[in-house]
Amino acid sequence: MSSELQTDLLNDAKIYGESLSKLPQDLYIPPDALEVYLDSFQGPLDLLLYLIRKNNIDILDIPMATLTTQYMVYVEKMKQIKLELAADYLLMSAMLIEIKSRMLLPPVSNDEDDDLDPRAELVKKLIEYELMKTASQELDDISQVGRDRFIAQGYFEKVIEPKSLPDVSIEELFNAWKNVIKRAEQFETHRINRAELSVREHMSLIIKKLRNDQLISFDSFFNEEKDPIPKLVVCFLAILELTKENLIKINQQEPCSPIYIQRAQV
C-alpha cells in the first residue's frame, strides 16, 4: 500500500465520529499476498461486507465517507494488479461516491415519507447478499452425495434387454465430440486431433494386456510376420505414448537383454 494512500486513509477514516489513530490491522496486506487475497472476494458487495464487518460498522448506519475511502484503497490495488477484474468494482465506486454526495445535500423536505435515505438501496443489496452468503455456507455444511455422504450401491447382475436402451448413432457421437472440442478450445487447455486415434486404441489394448500379467516382454507386442507395418508402428507409438503419460514402464536389465514392459508403480 502506498504511503500516500495510507495518509489519505488516516485523514479520512473516522468511525462514528472517532478519528482512527492508526491503520486498522486488517487493512495491511503483504504485497505478494494481495493477489490471492483480492481473489477471495466474490465481488464488490462481498468486499463492502468485509469492510463493514471488520470495522464493526452498523450496516443500517453506514458512514459513507469511511467506507468509500477504504473501498477505493482496495479497488486501486485491484486496478494495479488485475485490471480485468475491476469493472464491477468500478461501477460500485461510482455508486458509493454518488451516495456520499447525496448525503451531503440537506433533505429537501422533512415531512415527506418517500424522502428515502440515499443509502437505502445499497443497504438492501448488502443485506440480501449477506443473507445468500450465509445460506450458501449453511448449504455447504450439509454433507452431500459425491462429497461426504455415501449411498449404498451394491451390484446386481442385469439381464440386459438391448431394446430398452437408447439408440445412439455414430453421427450423434461425432457431434458430441465436436461440441467438446469447441468448448475445449475455449479453455485453451487441449488441442485434440485425430492422428493419434489408432495409437489411443493400442494404448488401451496394451493396458488391458498388462492387467493380467505384471510383466510382458516387449517383443510379444509385435508380430512382424503377421502384422502390417502400420500396425507395428502404431503399437510402438502407443508404447512410447504410454511411457510418456507414465502409465507403463519399460525395463531392460543390461544392453541387449530382453526388454520388458510393466505397469507403472507409484
Add this chain to the structure above:
Amino acid sequence: MEQSVKYKNIIETALLTSGRPLSIDDLQKLFEEKLERSTIRMLLDDIKNDWSEKTLDLVLVANGYRFEAKPIFTDSLMRLSPDRAIKYSRAVMEVLAIIAYRQPVTRGDIEKIRGVSLNPNTLRQLLEREWVEIIGQKEVPGRPSLYATTKFFLDDFALKSLNQLPDISNSEDKISNSIEENLLSADASEQINDQ
C-alpha cells in the same frame, strides 16, 4: 410370516443395490403381486430397525428411500478415494444458494444479488450436476431462462423438500424490521463525519 420376510429381503436388496432413492411406487414394482403401500411402509420400518445398530441408515429423501453410510464412517470413506470428492467453489455454492432460496430466478437476478457478472461456467457446473434446471422463460424482453433446483438437489443434500433448507428467515425478519426503523432517520452526525 415366512412371506413377509421374503418381501422384506427383496426390498432390502433393491435398496442396497439401486444407487438411487426408491419411492414406494418403485418398490411396488418389485413384486408380481400387488402389495399395499401401507404394507411396504411397514416393511421399510422393519428394515430401518434391523439396521439401526449396523453400518447403514435407511433414510427418506425427496425421491424416496435409500441406504446411506452412518456419519461415523465418513472420515474413513473419504480416505478411500479423495480424488472423488467433488468440491465446488464459493461462487458455485453462492449461485446454488440463490437459486435454492429465491427460485425461480433468471441469470440477471443472480447477478443483481451477487453484484457481479456471472461466469457461464458457474451455472454449467450446477446444470451438469443436475442440481439446477431451466424451468421456463420469463416473459420479459429477451425471455431469459428461469432457473430452479431439481429433485436431485434435494436428494443429494438429503432433504425431503425445499421446506427443509436451513432456516435463514430469522435473520431476514430481524433485518427487514430494523430497516424500517433506522434507515429513514438519516442522522446528522453522519453528515458531519462526511465533511
Add this chain to the structure above:
Amino acid sequence: MEQSVKYKNIIETALLTSGRPLSIDDLQKLFEEKLERSTIRMLLDDIKNDWSEKTLDLVLVANGYRFEAKPIFTDSLMRLSPDRAIKYSRAVMEVLAIIAYRQPVTRGDIEKIRGVSLNPNTLRQLLEREWVEIIGQKEVPGRPSLYATTKFFLDDFALKSLNQLPDISNSEDKISNSIEENLLSADASEQINDQ
C-alpha cells in the same frame, strides 16, 4: 476384539457404498493405521460369513471385492429396472466421445477437457451400458481409474476399430472459424447442440 469389529464395519460400509470393486490396497487406505493384508483378508472372510444368510454375497472379481445381490433376487430387481431414458443426455454423449477419442483417460482428464466436474451418474450409465470399462489405475497419487471403450462399443456402433470413428480434422477449421464470443455462454452452445 472391539477394535476388529470397528475395522470390519468400516470395510463393510466401504464395500456397500463404493459402487466399484475394492482391492486389498484400496481397503488399506480406509485406515489411518497400517492394517496387514492378512488382517484385511481375515476381516473380509468374516464379513462374507456374516452375510451368508442375508441378502447380498461378498464376491471377489477381477478388480477386487464387491457386494452383489444374491441370484434369487435377480428377477425381482429386473422388474424394478426403470424404463430407461429415451435419449442419453448431452453430458453422457460427450463423455463417451471423450473416452472414445482420447482413451485411456481418467475422470480428471474428462473433467479437464469439459471444464466441469463430472456427475457420477454419467459414467455409471456408460459402464452399465458396457460401452466403457475400467482397464486399470493410473499410477499417480489417488490411483484414479483409467477408462476405455469396450468391444461392445465397437459392435454397437458397427465399427471394426476406433480408426473408423468419424474424422474430425476436416471440420476442425470450420469449427475454429465458428468460435465466436457468444460461444462462451452456455446458452449459445446449447443452441448449437440442438441444431
